[in-house]
Amino acid sequence: MLDSLVLELLDKETLDKAQIAEIFIPLRLHPDRPAWTGSDARTPSAIPPVEIPQEIRDRAAAGALAQKEGGVILTPPGPGGDTHGDVPADGSSPEPPA
Numbered sequence: 001m002l003d004s005l006v007l008e009l010l011d012k013e014t015l016d017k018a019q020i021a022e023i024f025i026p027l028r029l030h031p032d033r034p035a036w037t038g039s040d041a042r043t044p045s046a047i048p049p050v051e052i053p054q055e056i057r058d059r060a061a062a063g064a065l066a067q068k069e070g071g072v073i074l075t076p077p078g079p080g081g082d083t084h085g086d087v088p089a090d091g092s093s094p095e096p097p098a
Helices: 002-012 017-023 054-069
Strands: none
Touching (some): 002 017
């Protein structure tokens, strides 16, 4: 199965959803299983998730809004690798901090 996928990828480089489905047609599917809880005596909890305090929700919303408005500026790596700024005057690659 995976060999077929590899051969198709080597030939075409990119496969769409239908092409991938075609490759996996011979796959034998196992029947659906119930959720595993670790033991037959343990049943899934009916307790709801922890309620997030409004103060934390407000802070998270304000942070998301700030990111939408200002965002973060990412710059590509410099010529010396994953560094930013000028290349040293002697043309060497910058050394990482010790």
